[in-house]
Amino acid sequence: MANDKPKNNDSIGRTxxxxxxxxxxxxIVVAGSAVGLKSQQQEQKLLDKQRNILDVAGxxxxxxxADEVKEAFxxxxxxxxxxxxxxxxxxxxxxxxxxxALRSDDxxxxxxxxxxxxxxxxxxxxxxVYLVKNEQGxxxxxxxxxxxxxxxSVMYAFISVDVDGKTARxxxxxxxxxxxxxxxxxxxxQWRKKWIGKKLYNDEGNPAIKIxxxxxxxxxxxxxxxxxxxxxxxxxxxxxxxxxxxxxxFGPFLKKVREGALKDG
Numbered sequence: 001m002a003n004d005k006p007k008n009n010d011s012i013g014r015t016x017x018x019x020x021x022x023x024x025x026x027x028i029v030v031a032g033s034a035v036g037l038k039s040q041q042q043e044q045k046l047l048d049k050q051r052n053i054l055d056v057a058g059x060x061x062x063x064x065x066a067d068e069v070k071e072a073f074x075x076x077x078x079x080x081x082x083x084x085x086x087x088x089x090x091x092x093x094x095x096x097x098x099x100x101a102l103r104s105d106d107x108x109x110x111x112x113x114x115x116x117x118x119x120x121x122x123x124x125x126x127x128x129v130y131l132v133k134n135e136q137g138x139x140x141x142x143x144x145x146x147x148x149x150x151x152x153s154v155m156y157a158f159i160s161v162d163v164d165g166k167t168a169r170x171x172x173x174x175x176x177x178x179x180x181x182x183x184x185x186x187x188x189x190q191w192r193k194k195w196i197g198k199k200l201y202n203d204e205g206n207p208a209i210k211i212x213x214x215x216x217x218x219x220x221x222x223x224x225x226x227x228x229x230x231x232x233x234x235x236x237x238x239x240x241x242x243x244x245x246x247x248x249x250f251g252p253f254l255k256k257v258r259e260g261a262l263k264d265g
Contacts, residue, residue: 048174053077053143056158056170057132077143078131085125087252096128098145111248118148118243119236127250131262132160139262141169144250148240151232153177155186155240159195165257166201168209183233194224200245205255207245211238 047066050073054060059076060069079092101107101124108124130143140163147156155176160169173186185191199221202208208222211234216223226234243249 050077052158052172052174053130056143056160056172057130057141058160058170059132076133078133078139080129080131082127082129082250082253083125084123084127084249084253087256089129090126092128096126098124098128101126115248116243117246118146118240120148120154120243123248129250129253139163142257142262144244146240146244146249148236148243150176150178150186150236151183151230152179155233155236157186157240159244161200161254161257163257163262165254165259166199168195168198168200171195178233179230183227183230183236185227185230186233186237191225191227198222198224200241201254201258205258207242207251209241209245211235 047069050069051060051064054069054072054077057077059072064072081090081092081096082088083090102122107126108122110122111120127145129145131139132141132143134140141160142163143158143160145156146159147154149155153176155173155178157171157173159171161167162169171192176184176186178184178186194216198209200207200209202222210216210220210223211226212220212223213226213231213234215225227237245251245254
């Protein structure tokens with residue numbers, strides 16, 4: 001009887017050692033897999049972004065392979081960095097990261113409540129924009145990244161603007177957490193089509209696009225149907241455009257576009 005307790009203790013000790021070793025091995029395997037897959041994850045994330053940009057520009061064929069997407073993007077899309085403070089374009093070296101920029105006071109600004117229409121708190125000083133080229137190499141439209149708070153989530157989108165600087169040519173919401181069937185209808189192809197040809201600015205150069213509750217009139221150049229049963233998400237969409245088309249967003253740059261800044265390519 002005197003030997004039973006030590007043997008039991010030895011058994012418990014061995015069990016802890018086995019569990020510890022298994023946990024250690026598993027953590028090493030998981031960490032190694034994460035590191036090994038990181039480059040693939042980054043490549044897939046880039047590919048998804050390229051697909052969305054081609055999609056909003058009307059250049060995406062759903063049957064395109066990954067290589068075809070990359071080739072089409074390389075041939076028809078030119079990535080630029082836009083300085084939102086000066087409304088000037090700078091060549092992109094592919095190193096801009098929005099999340100990193102938003103973490104620093106040197107590369108972003110805090111938005112006071114009266115200016116934070118999209119409820120994003122901070123705005124980076126730079127933004128990646130995408131010039132869409134025609135077959136002759138001339139810029140035909142500009143794809144702009146916009147985002148803002150909806151009912152449940154931050155909604156991320158690309159808006160394609162004609163080279164006239166005031167006409168929408170397409171929109172796609174590529175990331176959001178809104179309610180399926182309600183606010184989630186922001187990614188419904190039928191709703192997206194309603195944006196094509198709508199005027200973002202009026203003749204005075206002021207943001208004029210409106211999300212119309214109950215539906216916009218057929219001849220309303222500025223009106224887009226609101227999302228049925230999703231008043232707060234619709235308000236979030238409106239707030240996004242109020243901000244990003246305004247003076248603290250892409251407004252100054254698009255004013256230059258309307259004045260002919262991109263007319264030569």
